[in-house]
Structure formats: C-alpha cells, structure tokens
Amino acid sequence: MNRTEYWFWLCNIPGIYQETLQKLLSRHPSPEEIFRIKEEQLLKEGLVNEKQKSAMIHSKQKLDVSGKIEELQKKGVRFLHHESEDFPEKLKQIPDPPYCLYLLGHLPDPEIPSVGMVGARACSDYGQKMAFRYGGVLAAGGVQIISGLAAGIDSVSAKGALSGGGKTFAVLGSGVDVIYPAENMGLYYEIITSGGGIISEYPMGTQPVPWQFPLRNRLISGLCDRLLVMEAKERSGTLITVRYALDQGRDVFALPGRVTDKTSQGCNQMIADGAGILLSPEYLLEEIYRKPVPEVPAVIKQQTEKKETKRKTTGRRKPLEMPHLRSDLKKIYMLLGKRAISVQTLIEKTKETPDAVASSIAELELLGLIKEVAKNQYVKIF
Amino acid sequence: MFCSVYSAAVCGVEPQMVSVEIDISGGLPAFNMVGLPSSEVREAKERVLRAIENSGYEIPSRKITINLSPANLKKTGSGFDLPIAVAFLSAIGVIDPECVQGMMLVGELSLDGSILPVNGILPIAVFAAEQGIKKLVIPEGNAFEGAYVPGIDIYGSMSLSSLVKDLKSKSLTKIEKADLQLLLEQQYLESTLDYRDVKGQEAAKRATMVAAAGFHNLLYVGPPGSGKSLMAQRIPSIINQLSPAECLEVSKIYSAAGLLKNQSLITERPFRAPHHSITSVALIGGTQAARCGEVTLAHKGILFLDEAAEFRKDTIETLRQPMEEKQIVINRASYRTVFPADFMLVMAMNPCRCGYYPDRSICNCTEAEVKKYFGKIKGPVLDRIDIHVAVEKVAIDDLKEKTKTMSSADMRESVCCAHEMQKLRFKEENIDFNSQMTNAMIKQYCELEKEARQMLNLAYDKYHLSARGYYKIIKVARTIADMEQSRLIGRKHILEAIGYRNSLLEL
Ligand SMILES: [Zn+2]
Numbered sequence: 001m002n003r004t005e006y007w008f009w010l011c012n013i014p015g016i017y018q019e020t021l022q023k024l025l026s027r028h029p030s031p032e033e034i035f036r037i038k039e040e041q042l043l044k045e046g047l048v049n050e051k052q053k054s055a056m057i058h059s060k061q062k063l064d065v066s067g068k069i070e071e072l073q074k075k076g077v078r079f080l081h082h083e084s085e086d087f088p089e090k091l092k093q094i095p096d097p098p099y100c101l102y103l104l105g106h107l108p109d110p111e112i113p114s115v116g117m118v119g120a121r122a123c124s125d126y127g128q129k130m131a132f133r134y135g136g137v138l139a140a141g142g143v144q145i146i147s148g149l150a151a152g153i154d155s156v157s158a159k160g161a162l163s164g165g166g167k168t169f170a171v172l173g174s175g176v177d178v179i180y181p182a183e184n185m186g187l188y189y190e191i192i193t194s195g196g197g198i199i200s201e202y203p204m205g206t207q208p209v210p211w212q213f214p215l216r217n218r219l220i221s222g223l224c225d226r227l228l229v230m231e232a233k234e235r236s237g238t239l240i241t242v243r244y245a246l247d248q249g250r251d252v253f254a255l256p257g258r259v260t261d262k263t264s265q266g267c268n269q270m271i272a273d274g275a276g277i278l279l280s281p282e283y284l285l286e287e288i289y290r291k292p293v294p295e296v297p298a299v300i301k302q303q304t305e306k307k308e309t310k311r312k313t314t315g316r317r318k319p320l321e322m323p324h325l326r327s328d329l330k331k332i333y334m335l336l337g338k339r340a341i342s343v344q345t346l347i348e349k350t351k352e353t354p355d356a357v358a359s360s361i362a363e364l365e366l367l368g369l370i371k372e373v374a375k376n377q378y379v380k381i382f
Numbered sequence: 383m384f385c386s387v388y389s390a391a392v393c394g395v396e397p398q399m400v401s402v403e404i405d406i407s408g409g410l411p412a413f414n415m416v417g418l419p420s421s422e423v424r425e426a427k428e429r430v431l432r433a434i435e436n437s438g439y440e441i442p443s444r445k446i447t448i449n450l451s452p453a454n455l456k457k458t459g460s461g462f463d464l465p466i467a468v469a470f471l472s473a474i475g476v477i478d479p480e481c482v483q484g485m486m487l488v489g490e491l492s493l494d495g496s497i498l499p500v501n502g503i504l505p506i507a508v509f510a511a512e513q514g515i516k517k518l519v520i521p522e523g524n525a526f527e528g529a530y531v532p533g534i535d536i537y538g539s540m541s542l543s544s545l546v547k548d549l550k551s552k553s554l555t556k557i558e559k560a561d562l563q564l565l566l567e568q569q570y571l572e573s574t575l576d577y578r579d580v581k582g583q584e585a586a587k588r589a590t591m592v593a594a595a596g597f598h599n600l601l602y603v604g605p606p607g608s609g610k611s612l613m614a615q616r617i618p619s620i621i622n623q624l625s626p627a628e629c630l631e632v633s634k635i636y637s638a639a640g641l642l643k644n645q646s647l648i649t650e651r652p653f654r655a656p657h658h659s660i661t662s663v664a665l666i667g668g669t670q671a672a673r674c675g676e677v678t679l680a681h682k683g684i685l686f687l688d689e690a691a692e693f694r695k696d697t698i699e700t701l702r703q704p705m706e707e708k709q710i711v712i713n714r715a716s717y718r719t720v721f722p723a724d725f726m727l728v729m730a731m732n733p734c735r736c737g738y739y740p741d742r743s744i745c746n747c748t749e750a751e752v753k754k755y756f757g758k759i760k761g762p763v764l765d766r767i768d769i770h771v772a773v774e775k776v777a778i779d780d781l782k783e784k785t786k787t788m789s790s791a792d793m794r795e796s797v798c799c800a801h802e803m804q805k806l807r808f809k810e811e812n813i814d815f816n817s818q819m820t821n822a823m824i825k826q827y828c829e830l831e832k833e834a835r836q837m838l839n840l841a842y843d844k845y846h847l848s849a850r851g852y853y854k855i856i857k858v859a860r861t862i863a864d865m866e867q868s869r870l871i872g873r874k875h876i877l878e879a880i881g882y883r884n885s886l887l888e889l
Contacts, residue, residue: 279742340740343585343881344774354588355862359877366840366877372885374733374740374752375603376585376772 005065006031007081011100012068012203013059015052018215021099023047031081035060072204077176078103094222094248098201102176105197108169108223113288114144116224116250118217118241119153119231124263127153127231130255130278132160134228137281139166143288146171146224148216149188149198151181153230162190169223172200173216174208199223217241221250226288228278229254232266239266242275253278282338289337325369328352332360333380336370340377383407385473388486389450389465390509391457392502394672394712394719395638397509401451402465404473409445417450420458429460429491430467437495437543439476446470456716458672461500464489464519467542468549481549486510489521495542499523504637504647507531508630519545519554526645527637529560530630562626562647569649570623575616578789582776586613589771589882591793594620595800596861597815599705599727599766601690603886604773606737610730611655613773614686617728618651619790620797624682631722632682639674652683654725658692662700667721668712677704680725690729691758701727702762729767731759756886768817768854769882800864816861824853828860829869834876841880855879 001009010021010031024047028034034042039053048056072079080087080101088107091097108114115138119127135145135157145161148154149170161168168191174180176198179188192198201219202212214237221227227245229252232238245252253276257264271277278284325333335341335349347357361378364370370378386403413427427448431441448466450457465487472479488506490498503524510518511534518536520528528536537554539545548554577587586602593600594617602610624632633647642648656665656676667675677685685701687693704710704723711720732738734752738745747755804815807827813819819827830838842852856871859879863871 342772342774344583347584354584355874355878358585358588358881359874362877362881363837366837366844366880374772375770375886377740
C-alpha cells in the first residue's frame with residue numbers, strides 16, 4: 001500500500017472519528033505505523049476501545065483500499081490526506097485539523113479572499129434577504145463564499161454567491177455524495193459546475209448526523225479569512241462555529257438585527273461582545289481589499305509563485321476588473337470603491353494638486369466609471 | 383435780517399445740496415421751519431435754540447423762519463443743527479455773514495453747544511468737493527473722514543462757541559490731508575485672516591480661488607462645523623486690495639449708514655454675513671429712512687449667506703435684481719434712490735436636513751428628503767451660482783498637523799493673474815469679470831481646444847445640461863484658463879469646471 005492508501009484506510013474505519021484519529025496520530029505519527037502496530041497494543045495504550053479494535057481488525061482484512069480509491073476517482077471525487085500536496089494549508093493550521101478531505105470540484109484558492117457565511121437554518125425573511133445580498137455582492141467583488149449547504153442561511157448565501165457570478169464552496173456534514181437536504185440538489189450541482197467545490201471530511205456515504213454539523217463548521221471557519229454570522233439565536237450551534245473561528249484567529253462579523261427578534265439575539269450579543277458589525281456588503285468588500293489578506297504561509301507561497309505564470313495565461317478572473325486607463329486616471333480610480341470618497345480625500349491620498357484631481361475625477365465620471373453620490377463625493381460604478 | 387449757508391442731505395448714499403436760509407423779522411415771536419423737514423429735523427429747532435443759549439448767545443424775541451431748500455427734497459438726519467445755528471448767529475450779527483459765505487456745514491448740536499458727529503460725512507465731503515464748495519465744516523469726531531477727501535478745505539469743530547470764536551478771528555484750522563494709498567497699504571499688511579490657517583480643505587480652497595478669480599458666485603456644501611464660514615471669511619484676503627477709489631466708494635456707503643468704526647475708512651473688502659432670519663428689506667435695503675441693505679454693505683466684497691436653506695425663499699429671491707444689475711433701485715413714496723450692490727455671493731448649506739449626508743453612520747435622510755432639501759434653494763438665485771463645491775469636515779489631527787497648505791498670498795497670485803487677464807480682455811466691454819459675460823461675449827472670448835469641446839459636449843449629453851448650465855461651465859473654464867494665462871481653454875480647464883457645476887439636482 002502507498003501512503004495515500006494507508007491514509008484512506010485509517011480514515012475509513014467505521015467508529016473511528018476525529019477524536020480517536022487525533023489520539024492515534026499524536027502517539028504514532030504515520031498511518032502506516034498505526035497499520036503495522038498490533039491492535040492489542042493500541043488497546044493497551046488506551047488509544048482505541050474494544051469496539052474500535054475489532055473494527056480495525058475487520059477493515060484490515062476486508063477493506064479493498066485501492067478499489068475504493070478507484071471508485072472515488074470514477075465518481076470524480078478526490079481524496080486528500082494530511083500529507084497530500086494539495087491539502088489546504090489553512091486547515092492544517094487550525095487547532096483541530098481534519099486528516100483527510102473528500103472533494104468534488106475545486107478547493108478555494110488560498111490567494112483570493114474568502115468569507116465564510118453561517119447562520120440559523122430556521123432563519124427570518126430578513127436573514128434570507130441579507131444572506132443573499134452579502135453572498136451576491138461579495139462574490140461579484142471576487143470574494144469566495146464558503147458555507148454549509150444546510151437549509152436556511154447556508155444555502156441562501158451560496159445562491160447569492162452564484163447570482164453574483166462568483167465561486168462558492170460548501171463544506172458538508174455528510175459524505176460528499178449525500179445531498180442533504182434533498183431540495184438542494186440543484187444548488188449542489190450548480191456549485192460544482194460554476195467552478196466551486198463540495199468538501200467533506202466524512203467518508204463517502206456518511207449520513208448527516210446532528211452532532212457532525214458544528215464540527216463541520218470548524219472547516220468552514222478554517223477555510224475562510226472572515227466568518228459572517230447572518231442570524232443566530234441566543235443558544236445555537238452557530239455560536240459553536242464562532243468559537244472555532246475565534247480559536248482559529250479568524251475575524252468574525254455579525255449581522256445586526258432588531259433586539260426583539262429571536263433570530264438576531266445571538267448576533268446582537270456577538271456584536272456587543274466585540275464582533276465586527278455588518279453594515280453593508282460593499283463596506284465589507286472595501287475593508288477586505290484595503291486590509292491585506294492574512295499572511296500566506298511560506299510553503300504555499302512558493303507553490304503559488306510557481307503557479308503564477310500558468311494562472312496568468314489561463315486568464316483567471318481577477319478580483320476586480322480594471323478598465324484600461326491613463327495612469328493619472330488609474331491612480332484615482334484605484335482609490336475609489338463602493339463607499340463615497342471625497343475629492344479632498346483623493347487629493348490627500350494621491351498628493352496631486354487639487355486642480356489635477358478635480359479634472360481627473362470629472363473625466364472618470366464622464367467616462368461612466370464613477371458616480372457622484374453627493375457633492376464632490378464619488379463611488380466606483382461596478 | 384437774512385442769511386444762508388449750505389448743508390447737505392444724504393438720501394441713500396448720494397448727498398444732495400441743501401441751502402439753509404434763515405430770516406429774522408418783526409412780528410409775533412415764533413420759530414418756524416419749512417421745507418419738508420423730517421421729524422428728526424423738526425426736532426432740531428429745540429436743540430439748536432438751547433445750544434445757542436447755552437453757548438452764551440441770546441435769542442431775540444422775533445419771528446424766525448428757517449427754510450431748507452429745495453423744498454421738495456425730504457431731509458433727514460441731525461446734521462442740519464450746525465448750519466441752522468451758524469446761519470442764525472450770522473443773521474443776528476454774532477458772526478460776520480462774509481465769513482460764512484459759500485460755506486457748507488454739517489453737524490449735530492448737543493444742548494450744551496458741543497458738536498456731535500453725524501453719519502454720511504464722507505459722501506458729503508466728496509460731494510461738496512465735486513460741487514465746488516471751498517469750505518466745509520464738520521464735527522471733530524468725523525475729522526478722519528474729511529482727511530481723505532482732496533480738493534476742498536475741511537475744518538473740524540468741537541463746539542459751537544469755539545467755532546464762532548475761530549470764525550470771528552479767521553483762525554479755523556484745516557484738517558490735515560492723509561494719503562489714502564498709504565493707509566490702504568498699511569491696513570492690508572495688518573489683515574489677519576489667512577487661508578494658511580485652513581488646513582485639509584485643498585479642494586474647497588481651489589474652488590474658492592477660481593470663484594474669486596472670476597468673481598463667480600459660490601456655494602459651499604458641507605456638514606455642520608466643516609468650516610464653511612472659515613472658508614468664506616477669508617475670500618477677501620485673496621482678492622486685490624481695494625483701490626483708493628473703491629475704498630472711498632465703499633466707505634461712503636458705510637459713512638452714510640453710520641457704520642464707520644474705529645475712526646477709520648473701510649480699507650478691506652467687506653464681508654457681510656447676515657443671519658438667516660433677515661427680512662427682505664434689511665437684505666436689499668429701502669426702509670423709510672432710505673437705509674441701505676446688506677447687499678449694499680457687501681458692495682465690492684462678499685455677501686455670505688450661511689445656512690442658505692434656512693432663509694425664506696422669497697428673501698433669497700430678492701437678490702436677483704442686485705445680482706443682475708449690480709445695484710438696487712429703491713422707489714418709495716418719499717424718495718427714490720439707487721444703492722450700489724456689486725458683490726460676490728457666497729452661500730453655504732448642509733448636504734441634507736441633518737447635515738451629514740452621505741455619511742450613513744449619522745444620516746438617516748432618504749434620497750427623497752435630500753432632494754427636497756436642495757429644492758429649498760432652487761430658483762433664479764441658485765441659477766446664478768457658477769461654482770458648487772463640497773467642504774469637508776476636517777479630522778482633528780489634520781488641524782494639528784503642520785502640513786503645507788496654500789496661504790492667502792499663494793492663492794492671491796493666481797487670482798490677480800486672472801484679474802489682469804480679464805482687465806485686458808474686457809477693456810472694450812462694460813464688464814470686469816468672466817462671470818459677467820453675456821452669451822455673445824462667451825462666443826467671442828472663449829475659444830475651446832478641440833478636446834475640450836468634445837468633453838463639454840459629452841457632459842452636455844450625459845448630465846442633460848441646460849443652456850445656462852452649459853455657458854456657466856465655459857465661463858468658469860475661462861477663469862481657470864486665465865489663472866494659468868492660457869489663451870485657449872483646454873481639456874483640463876473644462877473638466878475642472880464640469881466638476882464645479884450644480885450636480886445637486888442631478889443626484
Ligand atoms: Zn441627513
């Protein structure tokens with residue numbers, strides 16, 4: 001067996017999940033080693049229980065690893081383990097990392113900003129509308145949307161992202177071949193065909209079990225740079241996700257709601273506790289591009305630098321399209337965004353003379369690239 | 383016995399000659415005043431009689447008739463006390479009538495015989511000199527006004543008794559003439575308001591500079607406390623100082639209105655900022671007493687209307703006539719007068735009712751409300767405003783920061799350069815500034831480069847400009863080009879001017 005096969009074996013033993021894997025791998029660093037060790041020994045070390053011991057013995061004898069992997073490939077599912085080259089670096093760095101991933105479609109591009117969107121399944125009209133809008137505007141702005149494909153906020157966010165023409169990724173609490181809830185079938189395929197991906201750490205065919213959802217949410221927060229909580233009740237699973245996100249060092253934002261709305265109580269409390277407040281997707285978009293995306297670890301940097309040239313030739317969509325402009329106009333155009341910026345601010349930022357800035361602004365407006373929203377205050381037209 | 387001296391009545395700002403005639407004849411003792419005196423003038427009778435007595439002269443018990451001619455001219459003010467008293471004293475033989483022959487006198491008497499200052503001495507002195515009067519007696523308190531009027535001997539006097547004494551001994555002392563040019567230069571150096579102190583407003587300062595360069599009317603839009611007033615107050619500091627002739631012209635207005643303060647002429651361009659509760663009459667002038675309004679007090683200077691949206695709409699609209707004609711004609715039953723009113727109008731307003739649009743962290747105004755708010759100043763006067771510009775709320779650290787910013791002197795240089803260009807251009811025309819060009823003049827004097835023309839046409843289509851809006855852009859662009867001494871209007875000039883158009887109602 002090769003390394004991938006050992007990993008596949010270890011991750012596909014019924015009854016052995018995250019907690020046990022973590023114990024095993026902390027004592028014996030490679031799956032191959034675990035494979036070779038006598039089950040009795042593992043039992044003695046207290047790493048597995050009686051039931052898991054027999055499951056291990058059973059899988060060693062009966063599991064056709066290479067056949068299963070071939071089957072995956074036929075279905076278009078990729079199996080990534082902790083030591084795979086493509087395994088997301090971001091997930092390796094979270095406190096409770098997954099050891100393998102099943103993937104349909106693509107993984108989020110670590111170079112492009114990504115935002116996780118979570119919230120209640122039983123959401124309000126307001127929550128739905130806002131999730132759709134945030135998904136749409138952020139995706140249109142080139143941001144990758146990561147959600148959970150559950151009913152409610154998750155699926156609406158993904159739909160929004162697709163409507164914005166962007167890429168969206170769904171992390172499932174079941175096997176990647178189990179579509180739950182079933183009405184999301186259409187959305188599921190649209191995510192894949194639009195260049196996004198379906199991701200899960202659970203073996204194929206795993207049925208959704210309630211306790212897996214919060215756990216799956218640690219991957220949502222793990223894959224994103226910022227986590228948006230659209231709606232949450234005071235005590236809800238969503239808040240567990242928030243705790244993961246904070247442990248992982250992600251920025252957490254919450255959508256404010258009316259204090260009388262049960263569905264917003266969790267969010268409002270988070271804001272009170274210091275979470276970022278979501279005022280508008282445009283605002284957030286601006287913040288995302290102003291602030292550099294969190295540092296990419298060196299390993300990934302090297303890899304992406306190698307890919308750089310290939311990426312350019314394939315004409316990958318840049319986060320924001322830049323019209324071809326004269327350099328003086330470009331300088332100003334780049335500074336503008338969705339939020340109104342005044343001529344005075346532009347003068348200060350460009351260090352150009354007031355008359356030069358004034359005429360450049362007038363020209364950009366005549367070209368239909370920017371719009372005056374209040375006297376001498378401009379926004380970019382997207 | 384009969385005697386007459388000259389005096390003058392100021393109606394509005396223009397004085398008119400009045401001759402004060404006195405006749406003392408036999409008959410029942412009486413004191414009559416004829417010749418359309420106003421109630422103030424009628425009261426002169428008592429004041430004059432008491433002052434004469436208290437100065438140590440006796441009033442004969444005879445019939446005394448005083449005539450102020452021409453009879454059809456309404457006379458107001460207290461300046462007739464002195465000529466009446468002097469005519470009286472020469473009629474009764476205290477003063478040799480020879481001494482007061484052809485003399486003009488103006489001044490109010492207090493009951494103890496001292497001579498009190500009156501309004502309007504400066505226009506009277508200028509007028510007297512023009513009329514060929516050789517000698518003018520004015521109150522000592524108004525002496526500084528007399529000092530700057532050439533071509534006439536002016537005497538200042540403290541009291542009736544000292545005046546009589548000096549007349550008798552022919553030892554009146556002339557007020558020494560002063561050099562107006564020198565005064566202006568001194569005062570100019572002392573002006574304290576400077577744009578150097580307004581930081582972080584480069585965009586608004588630039589627009590202000592363009593406005594001053596072409597005498598374009600200006601509108602500032604900005605949140606409360608953003609320094610719109612600071613900006614406006616400093617406009618005089620970037621315009622050429624008043625010429626001696628202008629100084630006299632403006633000082634005459636202030637003299638007539640009794641507003642010459644601190645014993646000095648008006649040496650700086652006026653800056654008038656009436657409150658928004660002002661009435662139409664106080665704004666444009668024309669009360670019963672022929673007082674001038676704020677528009678006239680702003681002559682050759684700036685009329686600043688802060689909180690423009692708070693003014694009564696009909697009050698603002700009264701500005702239309704003076705803005706078009708550079709003067710205001712007042713017709714009342716009792717008088718008709720013309721006040722000069724050549725001012726630059728500067729208005730300031732908040733961007734919305736609460737003042738903070740488009741800062742959504744504070745402003746909750748809906749778009750409709752914002753539009754409605756701008757609608758408040760919509761009208762013919764707004765149409766005459768060429769430059770609209772935003773004034774920012776400056777962050778505190780900007781105020782502290784010692785960033786380099788344009789000073790008034792820097793700005794004045796460009797402004798003066800543009801003024802020179804305009805002087806040359808309009809030497810054959812009856813206007814001084816680009817803002818006053820008619821459409822025919824625009825066609826004659828504003829040549830656009832090809833690219834500039836294209837940009838303007840693009841803007842015309844895109845912003846659905848009116849013909850007036852179209853011409854306004856050209857006028858402003860002409861001024862911007864003048865600031866750079868450019869004969870042709872280039873692309874850059876047109877573009878900048880497009881940015882200053884009234885975009886408030888397009889939003
Ligand atoms: Zn507002």
